[in-house]
Amino acid sequence: MGFLSERSRFTRNDIEALDMVSEKLRKAGKRITSLNRGDPARYFPTPKYVIDAYINALREHKTFYSRAQGSIELQEAIVGRYGRMHNLKIRPEDVIATAGITEGLSFINSAIVNPGDNAIIFRPYFTLYTTYLRRNHGVPILERYDENDSWNVHVGNLRKTLTKLKISNKIKHLKYILVTNPNNPTGTVLRRDILKEIVELANEYGVFLISDEIYDEITFNGAKFTSVSELAKGVPYALLNGISKSYDATGFRIGYIVLPENDKKSTALRDKLGDYARARISLNTPAEYAASTAINDTKEHKKMAKHMVKEIENRVNFSTKLLSENPYLSIVKPNGAFYVFPKIDLPQLKFKDDVHFVTSLLEKEGVQVVWGSGFGEPSHFRIVSLAEKSVLEDAINRINDFCIRNAKK
């Protein structure tokens, strides 16, 4: 390794792993359709009321450093949001603003994970969960979402894992259980009763709970979202969220961590996260003002969200249907977020694995998706279904042709 650190091995973002390849292909004149990044603002313009608020902040010269842990205005906007949406009573200081979920993951893993510590993560998982855990030499314990049961969680298995850790006295090294709801990459919205059981287990075994709820307003096909904050009264937990997805403002880089409880763990972590925030000085200041407005103007937001989610529902269902016509793919229908996560029938195709499949798909067909291995789930790929139907149709037709052309025999 030489000059680079041991730790630097854990920097991988599989979602962008092929970005340099697709850039090269584009430069060489090839037509590339990139459906790897979950970026709604690429397809749905960030709403005007938010852009106007951003412009006002700039005109008022709010371009100095912000308060490290987030402006009071932003903290209060988030307090208001959780009061309205989930009847949760928190204080402004329970909120720490972060540059997206990624900075939240970076802060929390650095703040609580010692080398060799464990964290329970359900797979398939958002690829950066393990990156930030492993960068701190933490070791994931991978529980399953069960594809054969619509990506549901079998809470009995989670209990078994926790019991084993308790018996072997390793549970003190288990730093957190992380759930994602709605899920990336599967698009599953977790059922309230299952979430409730997970919360109860976290409580029973004294393990800190983290809930990544970045897609909380993007649910459809009749699914109903439950926030962990509605269930975890008295249980130490953190929410990860931000304005990137539900507020359609990815490029602002405004996320946040909420620590609603006042037990010893939550309190220690809250203080420490303030230190982490101060050690990176500030987020983008005018974006924080725009984010406050995005959250506070509920009337404008609802209008935007209703339209966007309806369109996403159409596009995800359209992609799902078209991909389902492919005899070499099988799909659990998503009801949240904006991903489709097909299983590839690899034994019937001329590819040794999902990485091979996805790499060839980019090189031969110019369609960029993400290999399932990046989410801890080989033999799958993730396709972002945010583009206009004509773009999705063309890309998926190319995927389907590609499979047929590369079938064995």
Place this chain on the structure above:
Amino acid sequence: MGFLSERSRFTRNDIEALDMVSEKLRKAGKRITSLNRGDPARYFPTPKYVIDAYINALREHKTFYSRAQGSIELQEAIVGRYGRMHNLKIRPEDVIATAGITEGLSFINSAIVNPGDNAIIFRPYFTLYTTYLRRNHGVPILERYDENDSWNVHVGNLRKTLTKLKISNKIKHLKYILVTNPNNPTGTVLRRDILKEIVELANEYGVFLISDEIYDEITFNGAKFTSVSELAKGVPYALLNGISKSYDATGFRIGYIVLPENDKKSTALRDKLGDYARARISLNTPAEYAASTAINDTKEHKKMAKHMVKEIENRVNFSTKLLSENPYLSIVKPNGAFYVFPKIDLPQLKFKDDVHFVTSLLEKEGVQVVWGSGFGEPSHFRIVSLAEKSVLEDAINRINDFCIRNAKK
């Protein structure tokens, strides 16, 4: 420690260590003058041509994720800047955009420092240098800027340290030498001949060099800035820079790392920094566009910089003069950045150390500065001299009265 990690001890930003105290005092109705943060945009509005470019980017809905390592436009703007200013020929891919210098420090230390590795840092140093080094369990070797010799570097001492490390076979664990020019907190502009000797030593001993040049355009009192990039041809090194200070846009959070050379170390680090960037997805997108314009429109920029630097010169010299009238302080006159860094004659005062002095000053006089210990230099404090003269005059009068009132006997 319990829930928190060992590593989380290293999150300190001494510059903001008293922020929660000053917030509380303000809430209680006390008048507080905070002169702790080096934030020009708080006092000099970010220029209109930059704000306009930012607004245009927003109007054009550039609010999606940016390219992880920085937009091509931004990379090319930085290529242009170094060509113009230092006759340096680099490629766009030699630039990695970061959320300020802090993210650059975070990436580089994480990428190359293994536990127990060393880095040579000159003290007094910017407080976060050691924070990010130690967070990765690196151990600083502190060389000196010599206050008795106008904060100059005695290169002979640096050579002795390097020779000792070589003889004891520890030099392979020395990951970098870091210089800051102009310096924070002393405001010293390093002489070209001294910089040249440092570059030669780095080359001779095969140690990677890092030069933090964030204040590169803020020099005065006749001082002339030399970039390491003018001297380090063929020597592996990184520049840390950004638009926060010279372009008066702190709250944008746009910084960058430049790796101009193509040796093995530079190449490995460049690739790895791309991975680090991808693992945090994107910077603020419209701010990147504004930053490109800030850098590219050299005519508008020069106008702004000339005015701002002249004013900073006035204000720093004004503060220096007024503080010099205090018989309990002594000051090396700064000629760059916007800090004054007085030495406190503690034996003559009723304070046990600089932390005690600075804490009391805030509590009794409502003036917030930073203790010298935070820069590795006890018995000093740092005061930001960016405010209007009337504000500086009032604050410094209070400091001077405070010293006289707290003199022994």
